[in-house]
Amino acid sequence: MGKYLGLDSSTQSLTGLIIDTRTGQLEAEVSIPFDAHFKAAYGIDKGVLHLGGGQVHSAPLMWAEALDLLLQTLRDQGHDLGQIEAIAGSGQQHGTVYLNETAAGALGQLRGTAPLRDQLAGIFSRATSPIWMDTSTTAQCQELEAGVGGRGALLELTGNTAFERFSGPQIRKFAQEDPAAYGRTAYIGLVSSYMASLLAGKLVAVDPGDGSGTNLMDIRSRQWSPRALAACAPDLDHKLLPITPADRPAGPLSPYFVSRYGFAPGCQVFPFSGDNPCSLIGLGLVEPGQVALSLGTSDTLFACMDQPRVSALGEGAVFASPDGTHYMALICFLNGSLAREAVRDRHHLDWPGFTAALRQTPPGNQGALMLPYFAPEIVPRVAEAGVVRHRLDANNPQAEVRAVIEAQALSSRIHSEWMGVAIRSLCVTGGASTNEEILKIFADVHGCPVYRFETANAAALGAALRAHHGHLKASGAPRPWKEIVAPFAKPLPGSTIQPNPAATAVYKTLIDEYRKLEQAHIG
Ligand code: ADP
Ligand code: XUL
Numbered sequence: 001m002g003k004y005l006g007l008d009s010s011t012q013s014l015t016g017l018i019i020d021t022r023t024g025q026l027e028a029e030v031s032i033p034f035d036a037h038f039k040a041a042y043g044i045d046k047g048v049l050h051l052g053g054g055q056v057h058s059a060p061l062m063w064a065e066a067l068d069l070l071l072q073t074l075r076d077q078g079h080d081l082g083q084i085e086a087i088a089g090s091g092q093q094h095g096t097v098y099l100n101e102t103a104a105g106a107l108g109q110l111r112g113t114a115p116l117r118d119q120l121a122g123i124f125s126r127a128t129s130p131i132w133m134d135t136s137t138t139a140q141c142q143e144l145e146a147g148v149g150g151r152g153a154l155l156e157l158t159g160n161t162a163f164e165r166f167s168g169p170q171i172r173k174f175a176q177e178d179p180a181a182y183g184r185t186a187y188i189g190l191v192s193s194y195m196a197s198l199l200a201g202k203l204v205a206v207d208p209g210d211g212s213g214t215n216l217m218d219i220r221s222r223q224w225s226p227r228a229l230a231a232c233a234p235d236l237d238h239k240l241l242p243i244t245p246a247d248r249p250a251g252p253l254s255p256y257f258v259s260r261y262g263f264a265p266g267c268q269v270f271p272f273s274g275d276n277p278c279s280l281i282g283l284g285l286v287e288p289g290q291v292a293l294s295l296g297t298s299d300t301l302f303a304c305m306d307q308p309r310v311s312a313l314g315e316g317a318v319f320a321s322p323d324g325t326h327y328m329a330l331i332c333f334l335n336g337s338l339a340r341e342a343v344r345d346r347h348h349l350d351w352p353g354f355t356a357a358l359r360q361t362p363p364g365n366q367g368a369l370m371l372p373y374f375a376p377e378i379v380p381r382v383a384e385a386g387v388v389r390h391r392l393d394a395n396n397p398q399a400e401v402r403a404v405i406e407a408q409a410l411s412s413r414i415h416s417e418w419m420g421v422a423i424r425s426l427c428v429t430g431g432a433s434t435n436e437e438i439l440k441i442f443a444d445v446h447g448c449p450v451y452r453f454e455t456a457n458a459a460a461l462g463a464a465l466r467a468h469h470g471h472l473k474a475s476g477a478p479r480p481w482k483e484i485v486a487p488f489a490k491p492l493p494g495s496t497i498q499p500n501p502a503a504t505a506v507y508k509t510l511i512d513e514y515r516k517l518e519q520a521h522i523g
Helices: 034-042 061-075 103-108 116-122 140-148 151-158 167-177 179-184 191-200 226-232 255-261 275-282 337-346 351-360 397-413 434-445 457-474 481-485 503-520
Strands: 003-008 014-019 025-033 049-052 053-056 084-092 096-100 187-190 291-295 299-305 316-319 327-333 368-369 388-390 424-429
Touching: 003 061, 003 167, 003 191, 003 275, 014 061, 014 187, 014 457, 025 034, 025 503, 034 061, 034 116, 053 397, 061 116, 061 191, 084 191, 084 275, 084 457, 096 191, 103 116, 103 191, 140 151, 140 167, 140 226, 151 226, 167 179, 167 226, 167 434, 179 275, 187 191, 187 368, 275 291, 275 299, 275 316, 275 327, 275 481, 291 457, 299 397, 327 397, 337 351, 337 503, 351 397, 351 434, 368 397, 397 434, 397 503, 424 434, 434 503, 457 481
Parallel strands: 003 084, 291 424
Antiparallel strands: 003 014, 014 025, 049 053, 096 187, 291 299, 299 327, 316 327, 368 388
């Protein structure tokens, strides 16, 4: 035994990762990309539905279908799921799932003879879920802040000013725009709690890590704030699933998965958390100090903190760490992989061509700069998409490729200053962290080494480690986090990228130029 499964339900894919804690090995790592399997059935593009006016949703029934497909794939690959002791997971943060009053019964009666899709299609009071890319809730952000006594009051209470992508503003918008469907909603959860509920065959609570991405949780008590709930939407205290400690078992796995995929009946399910909080664990950031960079659909830069240091500028977010004691500071850039892909596709390149362009161009790009707002941006706040080119030829593919990466790295440097953390190294994860040329630019701009790891799926790994930690604790033999993460969250030998001092010197002067360009365009 000693095996644990971590799941990551992200924007574009569902990943499953199995660790063997006796050998310290990753035993399996499988991803189900949503577009490859569900594009036609759900009408998605890169995992999401663009509904106009900044509304970006996805389909919770699709995530359930992906769960069946992932477990079937693991089984087909010969993995004995009967050896898994416990499962935990991670979900893209902030997205909200709306269930009607039949949901609890349907989850409790799942039969192994038919797929989840067929049994759960009727449980939603809203067929689609707004996700973190949704920028349509500016009015609701203002109303929520005003409702608790102002921006400063919400920041003090929840650790965060109101953000368009956070769950509270999403819920308020739904309650305002479709009060009938809101009235039919018996339960509101997050992507994380929804995925955990499928596995446990019952409604599973939200963990404090993901709860802190709602604008509704008291960051110090790690419970819903009655004041924030009242300011958000009617009757929300009855609809929103409760908050539970991340290491309290949610229950045994539903018999559905036991009969269909051969899991052991006693396999435990732990609450899921957000993808960034899980990545914090998966990269071994269980003590303050180190800083991490995730280059996924979004780019995020985050650090572990002792206390919830807040960002008064409203740029950074603060979440509770799923380790139960610490906090994390995070900055989220919406124009991460989507911007890199936009440049790649605009110039008809593939990843090798994109990477070659980075090799062929000099640090500093001969003064060419880009503000890469291919979509509205979270940090800095940019409401309308619009790419700005400064001394940059839009028809020069090489310069464009370098410009987008340098912009992302410079922006991550400028907008992390509020964290008050000296960035002495960066632990990297996410799909684009497999690209060494991209990482070199981040190392040079930050002037620090970049550490790489065996897996680029730190969120799924962090989830598996959470399952291990929780399972030991529940069995009466708890072990400190440091010992749990040590065998897995260690940089790959020989893979560290050191900054090039000459390039770092170039970027030192460019930082101010980039800052000025940004200020000139966004005020
Ligand atoms: P998420 O978990 O947010 O869905 P991932 O961390 O799985 O995203 O990252 C997926 C992204 O990784 C893809 O959208 C793609 O843009 C990017 N990616 C994959 N390979 C490369 C590469 N060689 N160079 C740059 N980006 C890459
Ligand atoms: C973080 C954020 C994104 C999502 C999707 O605040 O919005 O990083 O978690 O990965």
